[in-house]
Amino acid sequence: MERSQMLDKEIALVYRSEKNKRYSIETLFKPFDKQVNIQKIILPEDLNSIYNFFKLWVFLLKIKQKVIHITGDVHYVAILLFWKKNIITIHDLNHYENLKGLKKIIYGFIWFYLPLKIAHKIVAISPYTKKQLQNHFKIDENKIIIIPNSFLKFETPNFSYPEKNNLYFQILCVGNTENKNIERLIDAVEGIDKIKIRLIGKQPDELLIKFKNKNINFSIACDLTRNELFYEYICSNILYFASTKEGFGLPILEAQSLGVPVITSNTTAMPFVAGDGTVLVDPYSIESIKESILLFVNGKINLEELKEKGYKNIERFSEHIFFESYNKIYETIRNENI
Known part of the structure; x- marks a missing residue:
């Protein structure tokens, strides 16, 4: 039996709620849906109320996998699953940087500071994102790995389309x-x-x-x-x-x-x-x-x-490189004795 079959559903990929119809992160990680040792988990709610906090907590406690990959946005999941081996992908800190005052402090603590301290590995999608993390939250450089997003090429549509207008x-x-x-x-x-x-x-x-x-x-x-x-x-x-x-x-x-x-x-x-x-x-x-x-x-x-x-x-941004880079992290985390 192949190793991937032996490790059936060993890793949980956690995605944000689908209620706001946001699909960029979901599309990015779609290639992993076919991997036999990965369980796709979609959160039922966003963390925007005390009620949803408890609803999310009950939902997350049902996750059996020991390795949790938080694919983006919902970094706070690491707090609720602090005893597991958490990997967090950080896409950007732009929203955090635009906040001010108490709201920025609270958001930064729940969405970034505490989850990043808990995480076993942090993936930044660019050197700039890594720099943002280090500047704002003093994250250990050795804890951050840079894996650029993959790029899915367009398929040429099977219908005719007008040529470029040369009038302008x-x-x-x-x-x-x-x-x-x-x-x-x-x-x-x-x-x-x-x-x-x-x-x-x-x-x-x-x-x-x-x-x-x-x-x-x-x-x-x-x-x-x-x-x-x-x-x-x-x-x-x-x-x-x-x-x-x-x-x-x-x-x-x-x-x-x-x-x-x-x-x-x-x-x-x-x-x-x-x-x-x-x-x-x-x-x-x-x-x-x-x-x-x-x-x-x-x-x-x-x-x-x-x-x-x-x-x-x-x-440089092929799906193959993206896929293999994450699988290498999964293998490393799986083999750690924690």
Whole structure:
């Protein structure tokens, strides 16, 4: 009998509740669903009340596995299962860093400080996330392992789609939260002829006002399927992803895989994810953003070279490397005598 069969359901992968329809972490770890020694566990609730605290505690006490991998977001599970061998994947600390006062102290203690002290191993998805953990919570460097997120390539849809419109230069933006830095993009493209901004995300009232005041050609789409997102990439001239802060930056890899040039930031996790297959800008400088856009608009950059570098870069984030890196941690934790 193979070792994986002998270790039937030995490891529990714990996921956040499905009630808020959040799927990024769930999609990331989907390859592990097929592994015979892993039990997928989805929390029934979020920790947002005293009642849910006790409901979660009763639910978690039923878990029989000795090795617990908390896949992200619900780090507090380690507190409720403190006697087990806990692995915690940390995706970013952006929400924590945006909090202030007592709320930040309480959130930091329950979601980060105490779970990270309890955890046997901590996985950071980028060097930047590791640096955040060390800066805020003084975590032992030897306890943190960097495993970048994997990247699942697009499958070419089996239907026809329109070709890129050459009447304008389309800039694709994936996401419209404040850190995505769309306002500076609007300022940067003002006055550049035949520019269109295609925004993927919920309709933001404050951005709509600025688009109209600056007389910028734009359109918005949201809740896209993966095939629809594929179409958005290939119909755009460049991806703009010059965020002020990112824990990782998956759209960079999505664009590179389809040969779409990328403008991204020279800060936080983005240079690590981008490799040398993008154009880096200062996200706080409107002039820096504008100069980079004009490089593409005016044809002053070698697109083929940039594309080839992008194709090469995404090899670092293969599903195989991701899968094997986590399995190595599982094996190490299993064999520890604690």
